[in-house]
Each structure stands twice: as structure tokens, then as C-alpha cells.
Amino acid sequence: MNTKRKIAVTGCLWIIGLGVIAVIAIGLLGWFDSDNRLNQEPAAATSSRNTATVTRTDFVKETEVDGTLGFGDVESLPNLSSGIVTWLPEPGSVISFGDVIYKINDEPIILLRGAMPMFRDIDENTSSALDVAQLQTHFFELGLSDTSPVTKSTYDLSADRYVTSITLSQIEQWQESVGADTTGVVKKSQIVFRPKAFRVDAVTARLGQPVNGGSLVNVTETRRIVTVHLDTELSGLVAIGDIVEVELPDGKSVEGTVTYVADVATRIVQGQQQITYLDVVIELLGSGASFDQSPVTVKVEEVIEHEAVAVPIAALLALAEGGYGLEVLNPDNTVKLVGVELGTFHGNQVSISRGVEPGQSVIIP
Known part of the structure; x- marks a missing residue:
């Protein structure tokens, strides 16, 4: 009698022990699963949240x-002619290379391209220099000369020595083409060398006015x-x-x-x-x-900042242990909280130097 009761009690205790072990096992499995999904949330919790894509972009200020x-600046154009003013341009007009700027004693003063100002009269015997080379270049462009001026080694007109070949015929043909007296001598007052065309800003002389040098017009850039x-x-x-x-x-x-x-x-x-x-x-x-x-x-x-890895500032989360983090939405719709290192703040974005990569999705709380 006592033996049967002892066996029954022992069997009952064994069954109870199995039940306790099962409960503990289920609890441990739940604990391990929870640890494996640390800082993650199920898909149902993320379906209604706003997200943004991590991008790579330049931060531009x-x-x-x-x-x-x-x-631009207004400049008084020098004049070397003397006589009576017989023609003047209209304010606002553009004077291009080869155009008449104004006329003194009905003789045209012509604008030509050149860096060196006209400082002497030029004829067929004038020694070669930059001013002569500038004039011959104009004759060559008009087809009056078969050759352009050259240095001994290059066509660079900024060099010091030139080989020029202006002839009396070329000078007279040019003078006739612009309506000047065909003297065979280009007077220093007859040409204005300038590196650029110009716009007439204001006319400071009047028709019939006698002049002896001085400026007749103010000029500016053309554009x-x-x-x-x-x-x-x-x-x-x-x-x-x-x-x-x-x-x-x-x-x-x-x-x-x-x-x-x-x-x-x-x-x-x-x-x-x-x-x-x-x-x-x-x-x-x-x-x-x-x-x-x-x-x-x-x-x-x-x-x-060039090629910054950028996220919206609104996506940042302040971490309890300090610093900032982002909630990254994984492809399986789970969420992982990651710590990030911040870079430059720009507008409503901030660059991230560590923690996320372009193309990832982050949640905006």
C-alpha cells in the first residue's frame, strides 16, 4: 500500500517536472528570439510611417x-586731330573696326584693331614695329595686302620685331576706300587703335566746333x-x-x-x-x-560639401546614451535603430559620415 502511493507520488512529480521544463523552454525560446530581433519592429508597426531615401548629393551654398x-566704366576717347568738327556719331551707337568715329575738316578718323596707340605717321618707308604691323594686319584682312606681318619665328604680334611690307599703293587704296585724301601717308591723327570695339556713351563736342586735340566722345564697352x-x-x-x-x-x-x-x-x-x-x-x-x-x-x-551622404534632419533621433541615431527600414519591413555620425547641416538636410549608405530608407518620426 505504501509502495503504490510512493510510486504514484513519484510519477506525479515527474509529470509536474516535465511541465515546468516545458514552460522554461518556451520562455527561453522567446527570450532568444527577442534578443535576435533587438531594436527591430514588426512590419505592422511601420506600414503607416513616413520614410525618406538616403541620397548622395552636393551641398551648395x-x-x-x-x-x-x-x-561699364565710361572713358574719354583721345583725339589727335585739329580743325572743325564736321560729323559726329549718335550716342548709343557702336563703332566697330573699320568704322568712322567722327570727321574733322571732313577727314574721317577710323577705328582699327590694335594694342599700341598710333604715335607716328606711317608710310611705305616707316620702320617695322607693332603699330605698322597692326596697320598691315588690317590691310591683309581687307584684301589689300597679300601678306600678314610676322616676326622672325612666329605670327605673334606681341613680339618686339616684325617683318612688314606696307606699300604706297596699299595705303592709297585704303585711304580712297574710307573717303580720305589719298596722300600715301597715314597720319597719326587719322587712326585710333583699340583692342576692342566700343559704344558711344556721350558726345562732348558739337558740329562746327573748332578743336585742337582733346576728347570729342565718351565711350564704353559694347555689351x-x-x-x-x-x-x-x-x-x-x-x-x-x-x-x-x-x-x-x-x-x-x-x-x-x-x-x-x-x-x-x-x-x-x-x-x-x-x-x-x-x-x-x-x-x-x-x-x-x-x-x-x-x-x-x-x-x-x-x-x-561634395557628394555628401544626406538625410532629412527630421529623421534624426536623440539617443539616451548621447549622440544621434536613425531608424533604418530594412527590405523585410523591419526597423533597426543605428547610431550615426553627423557632418554638415545644410537647409533641411544633414550629411552622415558613418552609419547609413545611399539608397537605404530611413523613417521620419
Whole structure:
């Protein structure tokens, strides 16, 4: 009797022990599964959340500076002729190479291309130099000369020594073609050498006025340009050849090319303030309409971080242990919280130097 009861009790305890072990095993399995999915959430919890894609992009900063749209600086054009003014150009007209600038005693003064000013009379016996080479180049372009001036080794007209071959016939043909007296001598007052064509900004003489040298017209560049007085602290912002955006007074925008950046700064005093700036010239690639001496805004873009791995700032999560993290949405719709290292803040984005890669999806809380 006692033996049977002992066996029954022992069997009962064994069954109870198996039940306890099963419960513990189920608990352990649940614990291991939970640890394996640390910081992850099931798909149902992520289906309604906003996400953003991690991108690779340049962070670009836009800086605005003030400029003036016009024809640039106004210059008084020197005149070496004497006599009575018999013809003058209209203000706003463009004088190109070969054109008449004005007439004195009904003799035309002609604009030709050249870097060296006309400083002497030129005839067939004038010694070779840059001024003679400039004149022969013009004759060659007109077809009056079969040869162009050359140095002993190259066609570089900036060199010091030239081989030129201007003839009396060429000079007389040219004088006849422009309506000048065919004297065979090109007087120094008859030609104005300039590196560029120009626009007549203002006429400072009048018809019938006697002149003895002096200036008769003021001239500018032929194209509208934007002039910027760039603060020296921003000197690295632009370089020759850069493309910038110019906002015109009517609100429209056109692109422009930086064609000049001064090497030497200009210093002026305004009231009690000293201002130092660099002159910058921008040529418009589009139409500047009819604006002249008008204020404009020049917008310059500067890359502050190249190929940044970027996410929205709104996706950042402050971690309890310090720093920041992102919730990354995995392809299987589970979510993993990862710590990240922040870089540059730009607008509504921030660059990430460690933690995520372009193409991944992050959750925006």
C-alpha cells in the first residue's frame, strides 16, 4: 500500500517536472528570439510611417551680392586731330573696326584693331614695329595686302620685331576706300587703335566746333555687363569663367560669365567706414533688356560639401546614451535603430559620415 502511493507520488512529480521544463523552454525560446530581433519592429508597426531615401548629393551654398548692370566704366576717347568738327556719331551707337568715329575738316578718323596707340605717321618707308604691323594686319584682312606681318619665328604680334611690307599703293587704296585724301601717308591723327570695339556713351563736342586735340566722345564697352564690388572677405567666391545667376530689376534672371576679377583690391572711405573690395565684371549670357546703370543681384553658388551622404534632419533621433541615431527600414519591413555620425547641416538636410549608405530608407518620426 505504501509502495503504490510512493510510486504514484513519484510519477506525479515527474509529470509536474516535465511541465515546468516545458514552460522554461518556451520562455527561453522567446527570450532568444527577442534578443535576435533587438531594436527591430514588426512590419505592422511601420506600414503607416513616413520614410525618406538616403541620397548622395552636393551641398551648395548660395551667396547674394549687389551689382550694377550697365555698359561699364565710361572713358574719354583721345583725339589727335585739329580743325572743325564736321560729323559726329549718335550716342548709343557702336563703332566697330573699320568704322568712322567722327570727321574733322571732313577727314574721317577710323577705328582699327590694335594694342599700341598710333604715335607716328606711317608710310611705305616707316620702320617695322607693332603699330605698322597692326596697320598691315588690317590691310591683309581687307584684301589689300597679300601678306600678314610676322616676326622672325612666329605670327605673334606681341613680339618686339616684325617683318612688314606696307606699300604706297596699299595705303592709297585704303585711304580712297574710307573717303580720305589719298596722300600715301597715314597720319597719326587719322587712326585710333583699340583692342576692342566700343559704344558711344556721350558726345562732348558739337558740329562746327573748332578743336585742337582733346576728347570729342565718351565711350564704353559694347555689351551690357554687371560690375560687382566684391568684399575682399569673399575673394575666393568667384573666378574667371564661373557661371553665375543675375536677377534683373524686373525680377527675371539670366546667366552670366565672370570675365574679370581684379588682382589688386580697391580701398575707399565712406563716412567713417573703410571699405576694401575687388572689382568683378560679369558678361550676361542672356538679354539685359534696356536696363542701364541699374541695381541687380548676383547669386553665386559654392559647393560646401561634395557628394555628401544626406538625410532629412527630421529623421534624426536623440539617443539616451548621447549622440544621434536613425531608424533604418530594412527590405523585410523591419526597423533597426543605428547610431550615426553627423557632418554638415545644410537647409533641411544633414550629411552622415558613418552609419547609413545611399539608397537605404530611413523613417521620419
